[in-house]
Amino acid sequence: MPGYEYGDYEENVAIPYRRVLVTGATGLLGRAVYKEFQNNAWHALGCGYRRAQPRFLRCNLTDEDAVRAVIQDFQPHVIVHCAAERRPDVVEQHTEAALNLNVHASGTLAKEAGAAVLRVPILYGEVERVDESAVTVLWDKVQEGAESCSVEHCQQRFPTYVNDVARVCRQMAERRLQDPSIRGIFHYSGKEQMTKYEMACVIADAFNLPSSHLIPMTEQPAGAGAQRPQNARLECSRLELLGLGVEPIPFKTAVRDSLWPFLYDKRWRQTVFH
Numbered sequence: 001m002p003g004y005e006y007g008d009y010e011e012n013v014a015i016p017y018r019r020v021l022v023t024g025a026t027g028l029l030g031r032a033v034y035k036e037f038q039n040n041a042w043h044a045l046g047c048g049y050r051r052a053q054p055r056f057l058r059c060n061l062t063d064e065d066a067v068r069a070v071i072q073d074f075q076p077h078v079i080v081h082c083a084a085e086r087r088p089d090v091v092e093q094h095t096e097a098a099l100n101l102n103v104h105a106s107g108t109l110a111k112e113a114g115a116a117v118l119r120v121p122i123l124y125g126e127v128e129r130v131d132e133s134a135v136t137v138l139w140d141k142v143q144e145g146a147e148s149c150s151v152e153h154c155q156q157r158f159p160t161y162v163n164d165v166a167r168v169c170r171q172m173a174e175r176r177l178q179d180p181s182i183r184g185i186f187h188y189s190g191k192e193q194m195t196k197y198e199m200a201c202v203i204a205d206a207f208n209l210p211s212s213h214l215i216p217m218t219e220q221p222a223g224a225g226a227q228r229p230q231n232a233r234l235e236c237s238r239l240e241l242l243g244l245g246v247e248p249i250p251f252k253t254a255v256r257d258s259l260w261p262f263l264y265d266k267r268w269r270q271t272v273f274h
């Protein structure tokens, strides 16, 4: 079969010849990236840390020797590095730990592989818990129903679906195998501009829930943690010019796909316990 070779350890099981190592495969983005490569004729090895077992390889990326051993063993054609401390407030409070993972571990991997960096804005997708993403966490506010509830309405955001980002990563990887000039910094972003208040209203609409209890908060409260940009728009033309852009799935559709298990979960609990 073209594009496949047979592994010698599992008889009759086709192993794709292209190997990708996905770090952060237990996280929000890494889960989508791992699935995208696996479903498209790549042999994917996922690593995680605290949540790695039983599905993924456990590897502390701040341990350089461990990282080198994984790379030597697996010999990936491509590494998609999704592991990071992504929460700005935690980065400010635990700067050294964040530097070790976000800067030093990334440096080790980049030295092994040579890097293309894909910058993205606020992400959402299928979550294990709604507070895993700053978008899906709005579900709690939407659910509050009758209780009025203020939601931030100052900062312009571009919510970006991890499945779209995962497709971009795969396309970049496949192009990079043919064209080593695919390196440096790229941007990818959803196209719909909205504040968190507007996102919450779309989430309510997607599930036919009321949004009249949501109050737009037009001033930033004092002491609101690490500073965030007023407008997180990214300039994405480099990716588009190379034909590597992906048309984003509309926010309302993708956020419904991401959150529906929580709707049924709640109804199920209400049925069983009340």
Ligand SMILES: NC(=O)c1ccc[n+]([C@@H]2O[C@H](COP(=O)([O-])OP(=O)(O)OC[C@H]3O[C@@H](n4cnc5c(N)ncnc54)[C@H](OP(=O)(O)O)[C@@H]3O)[C@@H](O)[C@H]2O)c1
Pocket (backbone or CB within 6 Å): 023, 024, 025, 026, 027, 028, 029, 030, 047, 048, 049, 050, 051, 052, 059, 060, 061, 062, 081, 082, 083, 084, 085, 086, 101, 120, 121, 122, 123, 124, 132, 133, 134
């Ligand atoms: N989420 C967003 O809104 C957003 C926005 C812009 C950019 N990004 C960027 O997108 C990338 C992915 O973010 P995400 O939202 O998917 O993050 P996430 O859900 O918080 O996942 C972080 C991942 O890093 C792993 N990890 C943490 N410490 C590690 C260590 N010492 N060794 C190995 N792995 C470790 C975690 O593994 P365990 O859980 O198994 O410990 C987890 O898989 C990051 O570069 C982030 O900065 C995210």
